[in-house]
Amino acid sequence: xxxxxxxGLLSWLVVSTMTAAWAQSGPCMAVLKGRxxxxxxxxxxxxxxxxxxxxxxxxxxxxxxxxxxxxLCPGKYTVDYQFVGYKTVTLPVVITRDTLITVPVIQLxxxxxxxxxxxxxxxxxxxxxxxxxxxxxxxAALDQTRGQSLGESLKTITGLYSIQTGPTVSKPxxxxxxxxxxxxxxxxxxxxxxxxxxxxxxxxxxFLASRLTVIKGAASIRYGSDAIGGVILVEPKEMPTQSGxxxxxxxxxxxxxxxxxxxxxxxxxFGKTLPGLSWRLQGTLKRSGFVRTPTYFLANTSYHETNxxxxxHYQLNKWGIEAFYSQFDxxxxxxxxxxxxxxxxxxxxxxRPEPLxxxxxxxxxxxxxxxxRHNLLKIRTDYHTAKGGILTATVARQQNTRQEYDFLSFSxxxxxxxxxxxxxxxxxxxxxxRDIKTPVGGHWSGSVGFNGITQGNVRQYLFLxxxxxxxxxxxxxxxxxxxxxxxxxxxxxxxxxxxRAYFLRDGTNQPYNTTHNWxxxxxxxGAAYQLRPDLSLTANLSTAWRAPNVADLYSNGLHQSAVAxxxxxxxxxxxxxxxxxxxxxxxxxxxxxxxxxxxxxxxxYIYLKPDSVPIIRQRGAFPxxxxxxxxxxxxxxxxxLNYKITPHLTLATKxxxxxxxxxTEQNYLVFIPPxxxxxxxxxxxSQWGTLSDVYMSVxxxxxxxxxxxxxxxxxxxxxxVIFTGDFAPPPPAYxxxxxxxxxxxxxxxxxxxxxxxxxNLANTAYRDYLNRFRxxxxxxxxxxxxxxxxxxxxxxxx
Amino acid sequence: MNPVKKQLxxxxxxxxxxxxxxxxxxxxxxxxxxxxxxxxxxxLTNKATPTERVTATxxxxxTTADFSKATLNLKANTTYTGVITLLDxxxxxxLDATQEIRGKANEHLFVYTPTPASxxxxxxxxxxxxxxxxxxxxxxxxxxxxxxxGTGKLKVVLxxxxxxxxxxxxxxxxxxxTDFPVVVN
Numbered sequence: 001x002x003x004x005x006x007x008g009l010l011s012w013l014v015v016s017t018m019t020a021a022w023a024q025s026g027p028c029m030a031v032l033k034g035r036x037x038x039x040x041x042x043x044x045x046x047x048x049x050x051x052x053x054x055x056x057x058x059x060x061x062x063x064x065x066x067x068x069x070x071x072l073c074p075g076k077y078t079v080d081y082q083f084v085g086y087k088t089v090t091l092p093v094v095i096t097r098d099t100l101i102t103v104p105v106i107q108l109x110x111x112x113x114x115x116x117x118x119x120x121x122x123x124x125x126x127x128x129x130x131x132x133x134x135x136x137x138x139x140a141a142l143d144q145t146r147g148q149s150l151g152e153s154l155k156t157i158t159g160l161y162s163i164q165t166g167p168t169v170s171k172p173x174x175x176x177x178x179x180x181x182x183x184x185x186x187x188x189x190x191x192x193x194x195x196x197x198x199x200x201x202x203x204x205x206x207f208l209a210s211r212l213t214v215i216k217g218a219a220s221i222r223y224g225s226d227a228i229g230g231v232i233l234v235e236p237k238e239m240p241t242q243s244g245x246x247x248x249x250x251x252x253x254x255x256x257x258x259x260x261x262x263x264x265x266x267x268x269x270f271g272k273t274l275p276g277l278s279w280r281l282q283g284t285l286k287r288s289g290f291v292r293t294p295t296y297f298l299a300n301t302s303y304h305e306t307n308x309x310x311x312x313h314y315q316l317n318k319w320g321i322e323a324f325y326s327q328f329d330x331x332x333x334x335x336x337x338x339x340x341x342x343x344x345x346x347x348x349x350x351x352r353p354e355p356l357x358x359x360x361x362x363x364x365x366x367x368x369x370x371x372x373r374h375n376l377l378k379i380r381t382d383y384h385t386a387k388g389g390i391l392t393a394t395v396a397r398q399q400n401t402r403q404e405y406d407f408l409s410f411s412x413x414x415x416x417x418x419x420x421x422x423x424x425x426x427x428x429x430x431x432x433x434r435d436i437k438t439p440v441g442g443h444w445s446g447s448v449g450f451n452g453i454t455q456g457n458v459r460q461y462l463f464l465x466x467x468x469x470x471x472x473x474x475x476x477x478x479x480x481x482x483x484x485x486x487x488x489x490x491x492x493x494x495x496x497x498x499x500r501a502y503f504l505r506d507g508t509n510q511p512y513n514t515t516h517n518w519x520x521x522x523x524x525x526g527a528a529y530q531l532r533p534d535l536s537l538t539a540n541l542s543t544a545w546r547a548p549n550v551a552d553l554y555s556n557g558l559h560q561s562a563v564a565x566x567x568x569x570x571x572x573x574x575x576x577x578x579x580x581x582x583x584x585x586x587x588x589x590x591x592x593x594x595x596x597x598x599x600x601x602x603x604x605y606i607y608l609k610p611d612s613v614p615i616i617r618q619r620g621a622f623p624x625x626x627x628x629x630x631x632x633x634x635x636x637x638x639x640x641l642n643y644k645i646t647p648h649l650t651l652a653t654k655x656x657x658x659x660x661x662x663x664t665e666q667n668y669l670v671f672i673p674p675x676x677x678x679x680x681x682x683x684x685x686s687q688w689g690t691l692s693d694v695y696m697s698v699x700x701x702x703x704x705x706x707x708x709x710x711x712x713x714x715x716x717x718x719x720x721v722i723f724t725g726d727f728a729p730p731p732p733a734y735x736x737x738x739x740x741x742x743x744x745x746x747x748x749x750x751x752x753x754x755x756x757x758x759x760n761l762a763n764t765a766y767r768d769y770l771n772r773f774r775x776x777x778x779x780x781x782x783x784x785x786x787x788x789x790x791x792x793x794x795x796x797x798x
Numbered sequence: 799m800n801p802v803k804k805q806l807x808x809x810x811x812x813x814x815x816x817x818x819x820x821x822x823x824x825x826x827x828x829x830x831x832x833x834x835x836x837x838x839x840x841x842l843t844n845k846a847t848p849t850e851r852v853t854a855t856x857x858x859x860x861t862t863a864d865f866s867k868a869t870l871n872l873k874a875n876t877t878y879t880g881v882i883t884l885l886d887x888x889x890x891x892x893l894d895a896t897q898e899i900r901g902k903a904n905e906h907l908f909v910y911t912p913t914p915a916s917x918x919x920x921x922x923x924x925x926x927x928x929x930x931x932x933x934x935x936x937x938x939x940x941x942x943x944x945x946x947x948g949t950g951k952l953k954v955v956l957x958x959x960x961x962x963x964x965x966x967x968x969x970x971x972x973x974x975x976t977d978f979p980v981v982v983n
Contacts, residue, residue, distance in 0.1 A: 344972065406832075618835045
């Protein structure tokens with residue numbers, strides 16, 4: 001019921017203001033004043049409230065630590081002093097005529113029993129109520145990653161990695177799983193942008209998000225099949241309610257790549273003139289040139305991004321309707337030194353310590369490059385009732401056009417080599433039922449829903465994946481019961497998938513098609529237990545599945561950037577995952593942190609297995625890979641610990657360990673993130689001269705060598721040297737030094753947030769195992785990044 | 799089910815069905831490679847008797863290559879002038895890639911490697927227009943001297959070396975990499 005507590009609090013604040021206005025001229029002139037502090041910290045609790053039961057009015061503790069209740073009539077009253085996460089104190093007070101009454105300092109004791117519920121209250125969204133292991137980035141932590149791609153931003157969370165294709169393409173990896181095994185929910189919509197490709201970065205504007213939440217582990221029940229690795233939620237800011245126009249300007253500049261990013265947002269509401277209506281416009285422009293490693297520039301690693309979005313929301317009593325449109329447009333240069341015509345070229349490139357061509361800096365962006373545009377139109381409507389809960393219906397259309405341009409040798413054509421247009425329609429209907437209190441003090445919450453999806457894909461030029469049409473439908477139900485220290489959750493889901501792929505027969509060019517359909521039911525169980533006031537344990541068991549996608553089934557073509565001929569397997573069965581995880585979270589006075597364990601067993605795990613015979617084409621020999629299924633396990637530990645050495649100085653350590661294994665072939669899996677440890681020391685000052693929120697930090701990231709990788713073996717085949725497992729052994733371990741300084745300065749009434757950070761400060765030359773271009777070149781060298789953020793308001797505010 | 803929910807469910811179903819009416823995916827376009835090379839032909843003319851010509855052609859290079867007409871039958875201890883032609887038969891009309899390569903001679907190099915090395919001696923006869931330290935050979939026209947009788951193969955590699963051509967095969971990437979069987983009698 002905490003949710004209604006917040007709604008109640010807001011509504012009586014409104015009431016209290018109105019009461020105050022009404023009572024101004026009356027005989028009631030008494031003022032009640034006081035302080036509310038936490039019993040644990042002895043510090044004021046800003047945002048805590050004093051509420052007079054009899055009058056239905058209250059006041060909030062202001063930043064100076066006081067509350068004031070004015071225009072009180074004489075009488076006897078009962079006052080509730082309350083704050084989220086603390087036990088409410090109720091005290092009587094007697095008001096006499098025309099006096100100022102100062103009550104003794106109110107001390108609120110922390111309510112440890114409520115800790116679990118507090119989390120639920122703070123997180124308004126349905127997603128965050130799930131008991132699944134989740135981590136999020138918001139506020140200052142998110143600001144620190146501004147200007148980076150989604151994949152790079154999320155790397156600051158334990159258990160998350162990114163798989164890269166040079167410095168310009170970065171895809172998120174959760175617990176060793178990526179691409180189609182992760183669902184990205186962008187503004188509530190399941191992002192569909194050909195994510196099967198390891199060199200296809202998600203088309204999401206990071207500046208749209210006010211919170212990035214990652215659900216680690218199988219989260220299929222609520223978000224649909226495929227999510228056997230996890231879910232990434234990109235959640236925008238709440239729409240404004242205050243009248244007037246406000247905005248925010250972001251500027252980011254980096255020395256490496258001479259990158260510049262500008263992002264602006266304007267939003268407004270109309271207050272009493274047009275209650276319930278609000279809008280937001282947002283846009284981002286990003287340009288970057290050649291990235292520099294410690295010793296040379298990486299030719300053609302320029303990057304362009306141009307995004308905009310508009311959002312309009314209207315709330316009428318219990319009805320809300322929202323229309324959102326966004327366009328994300330990128331042109332991504334691929335490192336020319338990684339362009340190889342054949343296996344021979346690849347071996348020659350691997351054997352070179354540095355790329356042959358090392359031009360100077362430039363913003364030039366030529367072939368090879370990717371040009372990708374993603375459009376999203378979303379219409380959402382919701383209906384709130386006190387008795388029924390919240391019913392939400394969402395329809396969305398996404399159009400993703402991807403054009404990949406390879407190096408051209410002689411023809412001078414302007415066509416791309418690969419063109420894919422994917423149009424996705426989704427429909428979601430979710431009913432989140434009202435919190436139901438039980439007589440024994442527990443309460444039930446939960447939701448049921450329907451997800452529908454249809455996709456059409458049209459290819460042109462080279463064949464990599466066929467045209468297809470797919471339909472999918474899912475039904476789910478999740479119920480949660482919380483009582484005292486225990487929260488229990490159970491979920492069930494049924495999915496149906498239908499896929500038809502369209503081809504032309506070799507030679508005759510006669511069209512034909514093939515059809516698949518799959519169905520599956522999955523479930524989840526979760527429990528959270530508050531062992532001690534400062535210690536909680538959460539555990540989950542869930543199953544999830546993923547139907548093979550069209551690339552798994554029907555790929556047939558040369559993947560030039562991967563130097564691989566990939567062959568699909570139409571006989572693939574769906575992947576079935578059995579995921580278990582447990583998280584122990586501790587929040588003590590000086591020490592806090594959490595340790596999570598996970599075990600993900602995937603039957604029929606689909607992966608590209610190297611074939612024994614290479615494929616010979618005009619450019620020479622290429623290793624061939626066929627999609628194969630094995631039983632795979634992904635086990636690991638995520639551990640985060642924070643220790644306050646002094647009130648200002650914090651030591652933080654984030655560690656991610658992962659052990660993945662191909663049980664069927666008794667071998668390691670390729671491209672599994674190595675273990676890593678990220679440690680930082682941070683000094684915070686709430687005020688330093690005129691600057692506030694001042695901090696400085698130094699950090700060291702250690703990434704181990706991946707010793708659990710398939711052995712690289714060579715053999716002779718038709719006069720060609722053929723490598724199996726991988727083309728080169730994993731690169732050595734590396735250590736990167738970083739530092740950051742940040743503060744907020746006042747520009748008039750507006751707080752300007754400034755962050756200056758340095759990455760790879762020691763200018764270490766290193767290669768990362770998860771970068772597909774690690775065979776050819778080093779990772780980026782030192783970079784200094786300046787991030788500015790200025791919230792502002794336009795015109796007169798009311 | 800309450801009436802509102804029912805209506806929404808209907809609405810969503812209708813939207814889903816109407817939205818997915820477009821059937822673009824059913825019109826499959828054939829595969830189109832911007833730079834397919836389907837056919838490589840070596841034409842060798844006996845320098846002493848120009849009426850004596852030997853041709854060898856490899857077809858379907860871009861898929862599964864057909865070597866049935868690919869063998870070069872040459873005379874021992876003879877000098878030939880050689881010309882290579884590359885075609886893209888996937889285009890209509892057939893595209894002569896040799897012409898385009900000639901137009902961009904400054905970034906292309908044909909590399910001929912006989913196995914065993916004693917089988918043939920190949921000398922490029924043409925020059926590009928690269929500035930000093932160029933010009934460099936291109937290898938569209940060659941002089942081929944045969945040695946003693948024997949069999950082997952001739953590897954032909956077309957290197958694409960934009961901005962990096964230096965007369966050696968090392969820079970760049972391969973556009974063509976294939977072998978002609980050779981019989982010297």
